[in-house]
Amino acid sequence: MTSPKQSAGGNQWSGLRQQSWRRGGLHFRDVTLDVPFDHFGGGQAKSAAASLAAPLSAKPKGGPASIEVFARIAATEADSQKPYLVFLQGGPGVEAPRPTTPVGGSTWLARALEEFQVVMFDQRGTGKSSPIGSVEGRITGLDAVGDDPADIAEALSHYRADSIVEDAEILREALGVDTWSLLGQSFGGFTALRYVSAHSKSLDEVYFTGGLPAVDTDPVTVYARTWEGMKRKSEQYYRAFPGDRAKLANLIDLAEAEGGVTLPGGARATAERIRLLGHFLGASDGPEKLHYLLDQDPASAAFRHDLAAALPFSGRNPLYAIVHESCWADGTVTDWAARRAMPDEVRADPTLLAGEHAGPESMSEDPELMPFAEVAQLVAQHEWPQLYDVDALRASTVRGAAAVYFEDAYVPPEFSLATADLLGGVKPWVTNEYEHNGLRADGYRVLDRLISLARG
Numbered sequence: 001m002t003s004p005k006q007s008a009g010g011n012q013w014s015g016l017r018q019q020s021w022r023r024g025g026l027h028f029r030d031v032t033l034d035v036p037f038d039h040f041g042g043g044q045a046k047s048a049a050a051s052l053a054a055p056l057s058a059k060p061k062g063g064p065a066s067i068e069v070f071a072r073i074a075a076t077e078a079d080s081q082k083p084y085l086v087f088l089q090g091g092p093g094v095e096a097p098r099p100t101t102p103v104g105g106s107t108w109l110a111r112a113l114e115e116f117q118v119v120m121f122d123q124r125g126t127g128k129s130s131p132i133g134s135v136e137g138r139i140t141g142l143d144a145v146g147d148d149p150a151d152i153a154e155a156l157s158h159y160r161a162d163s164i165v166e167d168a169e170i171l172r173e174a175l176g177v178d179t180w181s182l183l184g185q186s187f188g189g190f191t192a193l194r195y196v197s198a199h200s201k202s203l204d205e206v207y208f209t210g211g212l213p214a215v216d217t218d219p220v221t222v223y224a225r226t227w228e229g230m231k232r233k234s235e236q237y238y239r240a241f242p243g244d245r246a247k248l249a250n251l252i253d254l255a256e257a258e259g260g261v262t263l264p265g266g267a268r269a270t271a272e273r274i275r276l277l278g279h280f281l282g283a284s285d286g287p288e289k290l291h292y293l294l295d296q297d298p299a300s301a302a303f304r305h306d307l308a309a310a311l312p313f314s315g316r317n318p319l320y321a322i323v324h325e326s327c328w329a330d331g332t333v334t335d336w337a338a339r340r341a342m343p344d345e346v347r348a349d350p351t352l353l354a355g356e357h358a359g360p361e362s363m364s365e366d367p368e369l370m371p372f373a374e375v376a377q378l379v380a381q382h383e384w385p386q387l388y389d390v391d392a393l394r395a396s397t398v399r400g401a402a403a404v405y406f407e408d409a410y411v412p413p414e415f416s417l418a419t420a421d422l423l424g425g426v427k428p429w430v431t432n433e434y435e436h437n438g439l440r441a442d443g444y445r446v447l448d449r450l451i452s453l454a455r456g
Helices: 048-053 108-113 149-156 161-175 187-202 219-240 244-258 271-282 286-294 301-310 318-322 324-328 344-348 361-365 370-380 390-395 413-420 443-455
Strands: 017-023 026-036 066-075 084-088 117-122 133-135 138-140 180-185 203-209 399-405 426-431
Touching: 026 161, 066 108, 066 161, 084 161, 084 187, 108 117, 108 443, 117 161, 133 370, 138 370, 149 370, 161 187, 180 187, 187 203, 187 390, 203 443, 219 244, 219 271, 219 286, 219 324, 219 344, 219 413, 244 271, 244 286, 271 286, 271 361, 286 301, 318 324, 318 361, 318 370, 361 370, 399 413, 399 443, 413 426, 426 443
Parallel strands: 084 117, 084 180, 180 203, 203 399, 399 426
Antiparallel strands: 017 026, 026 066, 066 117, 133 138
């Protein structure tokens, strides 16, 4: 591991804006810069250098000429010379975390800061990176695109891991360093794999936590496997909390009788949306949280507010619902793959819970997602290009390590291990000590184990 090396060309991006501040023993730099909206004009990915040189005056079809991306860089001292580690957040469509605790403790950030400056990168469309949302019934953040759902859907095809990686490459060059390292959690790991595939020479080390995706695999195949895992986790949950199956069944009956349980803000929770409460079962502390939710009176205000907050696909991060399945689309059309993969047994029994199995009903039953309903249908029919180059992955010499969770509800371990076989420098750590949230639950130990494993 080396200190950040200045790239030969220095800081080629004149639009980098920075602001420094200090809080809780940490030193922060907030950096913002403009990047091309479309890195892949003509169907060919541009290099970061080509993107830097490209004019931003012409508006590409389906989007603006440029967008802003934002990152917050945390370090333990001012003017740090430690190398950079980029944290790639799970999602898709979720901004980077905002540190609120001082240096120390048992978090992954505390471990990372011992030897890195940590780049908290807001992926495009989230946080402070030209965020996309809906306010008062209209889509925000895509004003340059117009109101045509087809144009908006085309624009959203530029919010996948391939575009995020190109944004990050421009940021790396703007910071004036030749190489940096990555930590990818969940979807962030998918993005990290794309980074290895497209720009391995820009990387020192790469770490994956619950985020080694399937390569060249139909999303229906992946979702079929995750449904089997959720069936098993559902039955395990009901054995731990025997009375909760009846409570959930009663809640579903209530939703079906009224056409959906009315939530604060006007959203409705129908049977299929209530099934999504199974996402709790993908975290180590999730079963208890679900139990405490179901233990409330469904008629109470507390329950209605808590249920609204618990549902995974909402207007808070609309991209999470709209482009979610695209993260598995390695050269294919998704067409609501999770719903198509639903087993008949699950379809017949709504108490068998779902995880990250997005369906079109989320768009029509939440006022904040409703403006995206037609757009989401068009995105589901989009023919996505391939994300990963198998030959490039095999040729990569980037060292790293991957936490593969044996009971992962979202990223089936057999696919992760098959992908790990393509990466000669990345060592897998298969464990049943943690669920998908291992990095949050015991971050210091998980990251320390991965660093030690990668470096031998």
